[in-house]
Amino acid sequence: MSKKILIVEDEADLAQILAEYLQRDGFVATTIADGLVAMAELQRAPPDLLLLDLMLPGMDGISILRELRRSSALPVIMVTARSEEIDRLLGLELGADDYVCKPYSPREVVARVKSVLRRAQPAASPPAMPTVGGRPLEIDRDARQARVAGKSLELTPKEFRLLQVLAARPGRVFSRAQLLDAIYEDQFDVSERAIDSHLKNLRRKLAQAFPDDEPIRSIYGVGFAFES
Structure with missing residues (x-):
């Protein structure tokens, strides 16, 4: 048909x-x-x-x-x-x-x-929940909280927003400019390098909770992607 x-x-x-x-x-x-x-x-x-x-x-x-x-x-x-x-x-x-x-x-x-x-062909099942090292990553938008396998991550609002954007589309590469647009409503005098600082802190907090996993991948000269 x-x-x-x-x-x-x-x-x-x-x-x-x-x-x-x-x-x-x-x-x-x-x-x-x-x-x-x-x-x-x-x-x-x-x-x-x-x-x-x-x-x-x-x-x-x-x-x-x-x-x-x-x-x-x-x-x-x-x-x-x-x-x-x-x-x-x-x-x-x-x-x-x-x-x-x-x-x-x-x-x-x-x-x-x-x-x-x-x-969209295999539309029988909903999109898989993103994971960190095989553990489910839950992102509660209303409460602005992120949990991995039920364990809460203590994130700042910018770090939470960054994780939310990256994890929403696992595997997609985001440039610094795109991530900057996503987490700053007003970009006046905000350098793209601010993203590096937020990513460094986000990675550190993920590593503290799960030292064997590194879900945020850097693609040299391009940007960053979340890998489930």
Whole structure:
């Protein structure tokens, strides 16, 4: 059965081009130009994947994604003209599966759709909880507490936020700039090297609790990744 793709895009020409390219590859593509209308359609008849523009009339893309993620793991690719790293990070933290920035190649978007659908194929089980040395890592956002195998880690707010961002996407490499965007609301006069200081303290606290494990990996010249 053909996969159903919902395109939520208020630029009619772009939406139509995307729909045509997807249809050529065997998908069933529907377009909606208004965020509120899209939200109602998602609740009524969820597609197999959502192509979601960031800036929309009625209800913006981030609000739609936030609402959607309260009850659904539907694959979502954000499509936007806003390429700032904070927007990318915010979208991915909220649960977007991928990002495409305008201007883009429709063929690239189709390739991304296929890739995300392949990754979502074994949808029988929820994402695995991140671990430290095989022990489950629990991150309580409301209480701002992190525990490994039930043992609490005494973290500062910045260290907690840093661990939260890294552990939310194990294996993904984050640059210093991306991590800086994630943990500082106001970056005025904040050096990227501040991340090194927070990471050093976070690693030290993890090592004190679990001396045989080093879950935060440095990738020379690129950034840092959390390894479960």
